[in-house]
Amino acid sequence: DEQLAAAMPFNETKPLEYGDAAFTPHAGETRTPSSAFATASTSTETVASPKDGDGQPDLGANPLDGPLDRVRVDDSGRELTTNQGVKVADNQDSLKIGLRGPTAMEDFILREKITHFDHERIPERVVHARGSAAHGYFESYADHRAITRASLFGAAGKRTPVFVRFSTVAGERGSADTVRDVRGFAVKFYTDEGNWDLVGNNMPVFFIQDAMKFPDLIHSVKPEPHNGMPQAASAHDTFWDFASLSPEITHMLMWHTSDRAIPRSYRMMQGFGVHTFRLVNAQGASLFCKFHWTPTAGTHSLVWDEAARLTGADPDYHRRDLWEAIEAGQFPEWELGVQTFTAEQAAQFPFDILDPTKIVPEEMAPVQPIGRLVLDRNPDNFFAETEQVAFCAAHVVPGIDFSDDPLLQGRIHSYIDTQISRLGGANFHEIPINSPVAQIHNNQRDGMHRQSINRGRVSYEPNSLAGGCPFQAGAKGYVSFPEPVAASKVRGKPELFADHYSQARLFWKSQTAVEQNHIIAAFRFELTRVQTPAIRRRMVAGLVNVDQQLAAGVADGLGMAVPPALPLATDLPMHDYPPSPSLSLFSRPGTTGIKTLKVALLVAPGVDAEQARRLYAALLDGGAVPRLIGERIGKLPGTDLDVEISFETGPSVLWDGAIVPDRDDAYAGLAAADTPHSDTPGGTQLNRDVAAQEFLRLQYRHDKPLLAIGNGAQLLYAAGIPQDLPDGEPDPGVIVAERGVGESVLALFETALARRRVYARETDPPRV
Ligand code: HDE
Numbered sequence: 001d002e003q004l005a006a007a008m009p010f011n012e013t014k015p016l017e018y019g020d021a022a023f024t025p026h027a028g029e030t031r032t033p034s035s036a037f038a039t040a041s042t043s044t045e046t047v048a049s050p051k052d053g054d055g056q057p058d059l060g061a062n063p064l065d066g067p068l069d070r071v072r073v074d075d076s077g078r079e080l081t082t083n084q085g086v087k088v089a090d091n092q093d094s095l096k097i098g099l100r101g102p103t104a105m106e107d108f109i110l111r112e113k114i115t116h117f118d119h120e121r122i123p124e125r126v127v128h129a130r131g132s133a134a135h136g137y138f139e140s141y142a143d144h145r146a147i148t149r150a151s152l153f154g155a156a157g158k159r160t161p162v163f164v165r166f167s168t169v170a171g172e173r174g175s176a177d178t179v180r181d182v183r184g185f186a187v188k189f190y191t192d193e194g195n196w197d198l199v200g201n202n203m204p205v206f207f208i209q210d211a212m213k214f215p216d217l218i219h220s221v222k223p224e225p226h227n228g229m230p231q232a233a234s235a236h237d238t239f240w241d242f243a244s245l246s247p248e249i250t251h252m253l254m255w256h257t258s259d260r261a262i263p264r265s266y267r268m269m270q271g272f273g274v275h276t277f278r279l280v281n282a283q284g285a286s287l288f289c290k291f292h293w294t295p296t297a298g299t300h301s302l303v304w305d306e307a308a309r310l311t312g313a314d315p316d317y318h319r320r321d322l323w324e325a326i327e328a329g330q331f332p333e334w335e336l337g338v339q340t341f342t343a344e345q346a347a348q349f350p351f352d353i354l355d356p357t358k359i360v361p362e363e364m365a366p367v368q369p370i371g372r373l374v375l376d377r378n379p380d381n382f383f384a385e386t387e388q389v390a391f392c393a394a395h396v397v398p399g400i401d402f403s404d405d406p407l408l409q410g411r412i413h414s415y416i417d418t419q420i421s422r423l424g425g426a427n428f429h430e431i432p433i434n435s436p437v438a439q440i441h442n443n444q445r446d447g448m449h450r451q452s453i454n455r456g457r458v459s460y461e462p463n464s465l466a467g468g469c470p471f472q473a474g475a476k477g478y479v480s481f482p483e484p485v486a487a488s489k490v491r492g493k494p495e496l497f498a499d500h501y502s503q504a505r506l507f508w509k510s511q512t513a514v515e516q517n518h519i520i521a522a523f524r525f526e527l528t529r530v531q532t533p534a535i536r537r538r539m540v541a542g543l544v545n546v547d548q549q550l551a552a553g554v555a556d557g558l559g560m561a562v563p564p565a566l567p568l569a570t571d572l573p574m575h576d577y578p579p580s581p582s583l584s585l586f587s588r589p590g591t592t593g594i595k596t597l598k599v600a601l602l603v604a605p606g607v608d609a610e611q612a613r614r615l616y617a618a619l620l621d622g623g624a625v626p627r628l629i630g631e632r633i634g635k636l637p638g639t640d641l642d643v644e645i646s647f648e649t650g651p652s653v654l655w656d657g658a659i660v661p662d663r664d665d666a667y668a669g670l671a672a673a674d675t676p677h678s679d680t681p682g683g684t685q686l687n688r689d690v691a692a693q694e695f696l697r698l699q700y701r702h703d704k705p706l707l708a709i710g711n712g713a714q715l716l717y718a719a720g721i722p723q724d725l726p727d728g729e730p731d732p733g734v735i736v737a738e739r740g741v742g743e744s745v746l747a748l749f750e751t752a753l754a755r756r757r758v759y760a761r762e763t764d765p766p767r768v
Pocket of ligand 1: 183206275
């Protein structure tokens with residue numbers, strides 16, 4: 001067991017974060033241990049903050065550790081105090097007049113404690129309330145100064161610290177992770193020229209084309225206002241009412257009903273900047289650009305039945321997954337790519353690049369990799385960091401500029417504005433997680449909860465009394481791209497925005513048959529929940545414009561005839577795009593194989609313990625996360641194995657694959673385990689355990705690989721798992737191995753696990 005424990009993945013930077021070790025300097029710092037905390041008066045001198053110096057971190061060093069260390073608090077070995085630093089003698093009892101008497105008004109200790117508690121909550125984010133975040137770094141692959149002067153891209157190997165928050169959109173702060181929804185993918189780069197927030201999503205298009213519609217969209221998808229239902233779900237009348245009346249939403253709905261909306265992990269989804277942005281170089285030359293994050297773990301999703309069950313089995317499924325991967329030292333990684341194009345190229349595209357419901361197909365502008373993002377440290381405190389982090393689409397640095405996308409333009413306003421009510425004032429940039437590594441010098445003053453103690457009598461510019469400081473940076477500062485604009489002030493949209501269906505069709509055509517089936521099933525689910533038949537009809541009428549087969553599939557699922565197509569909003573012909581294979585989730589299997597995937601070893605009295613142990617060690621060795629799961633935790637009678645998780649607490653949906661090891665014939669009491677469903681002698685006592693059978697059936701139904709060795713196969717038979725696919729071919733993910741073949745079969749299982757799912761198994765309704 002010690003050997004196994006030693007082989008367990010472990011984040012080696014962890015010891016630096018807690019206890020005494022937290023007082024030792026992080027890489028790149030020179031402060032003496034404990035000085036920053038023990039003697040406040042010396043802290044500014046002795047903490048080598050990257051806010052001083054050249055701001056260039058050593059490769060691998062995270063300069064954010066410095067500024068955040070100032071405010072990290074570690075209570076190890078300390079006495080309890082009030083917020084005024086007064087030591088507290090008794091934290092159990094309030095101050096009373098006599099043991100059975102009234103509480104004294106003067107009990108300032110009780111009053112301070114309760115008052116603070118009363119105000120512990122802040123408003124949740126109006127959208128994206130549910131989220132999880134981590135620290136890490138961005139590393140530029142090369143000197144990209146030819147295309148942008150943004151300093152983070154200025155040299156090969158240059159690292160910039162980041163804080164990244166993933167989120168769902170519609171659900172409240174405590175809602176489940178695995179609901180059908182868009183995922184936020186917000187990256188705060190603490191660059192040496194100021195903070196840049198790339199506040200993106202895991203889908204490259206959006207529901208609407210103009211900021212004016214955002215409150216309507218969100219009001220329609222949020223719980224209905226009269227009864228506050230449903231939580232974190234688009235499957236209700238108001239959302240589909242809005243959708244069916246807003247044909248611009250159609251392309252996004254294709255993504256929303258695809259498996260992109262139920263990712264297996266935050267680590268296994270793409271991210272997109274969505275809007276067209278501008279890159280500007282030092283000479284002032286500009287290219288338009290789209291940002292893409294591509295995970296090294298590949299793009300992988302849940303299946304809907306699994307996602308729905310996960311909301312009960314583990315509402316923190318994605319949060320836990322991210323946290324555990326980082327704790328285990330399996331750092332999630334993405335590559336940043338850009339599609340760049342000139343204004344002249346953009347003018348030739350069959351869509352408008354300012355329309356956020358359109359992608360630039362990769363065939364029209366390839367995605368060029370420019371750097372990588374690694375998340376290697378979990379936050380110390382959820383509230384202080386993940387909850388208080390304030391992303392803002394307006395936070396850009398020199399070299400990154402906006403386009404006139406009317407959705408983006410509205411976002412430039414919204415994010416700062418919302419923080420003022422969420423974080424309680426205009427000084428939220430001073431909250432440590434938000435404050436830049438670059439220094440702040442300006443004449444903004446005062447406001448609620450001001451932290452900086454600005455010195456001197458001057459808080460205006462121009463001034464002579466402070467020698468003109470702080471002074472304008474001129475060309476070194478942020479210079480907006482001088483795009484010439486001459487036009488009339490109007491409310492309206494360019495004509496090309498009205499092509500609502502060409503790219504929805506492109507998406508549909510680019511999906512595999514499996515993905516298309518899932519889209520149809522998702523529309524069926526969502527619209528079956530809708531109570532108003534007219535909304536269903538209108539929605540399907542819109543889908544007719546995307547594809548006949550899609551509309552027919554959805555109509556069939558709803559027990560209705562295909563209605564006539566919704567009229568088009570423009571006389572422009574639809575553009576006929578060739579399919580774009582990169583739009584399929586299957587086009588990115590990833591390079592991390594079985595690493596971090598969870599494998600359940602089903603054990604019971606009578607299991608071949610030695611075999612279970614060897615399988616466990618081999619999986620661990622390959623970077624997977626094996627666990628022994630059985631009816632009850634604790635020692636397995638007749639073995640020295642400890643069952644780690646029970647079927648009750650670790651249900652099937654939590655595992656990427658399952659193994660039933662062989663039995664140990666020498667174990668007394670096996671006869672009772674023989675299955676009534678088979679003529680051959682049975683496996684372990686698991687055969688009679690309905691929970692174990694249910695476990696395997698769900699693994700099967702969710703397309704996950706199964707390995708059964710020797711008599712372990714009896715459990716498979718008892719559960720009624722077919723070994724052939726619906727088309728009669730053998731199922732590559734149901735591996736039944738003869739007794740005695742040894743663990744060589746594990747390689748077969750690992751291959752199937754690395755491929756994740758056997759979608760070819762699926763039938764609707766399911767066979768098992
Ligand atoms: Fe947001 N959005 N959004 N959004 N958004 C917010 O800001 C808003 C849009 C996105 O992890 C809010 O701090 C408007 C597109 C993410 O903290 C708010 C419009 C994209 C996050 C806001 C949009 C996003 C937010 C709520 C249309 C993808 C979570 C709390 C004009 C490119 C960031 C907050 C985090 C959060 C407004 C559209 C992504 C209210 C008005 C398009 C990832 O300011």
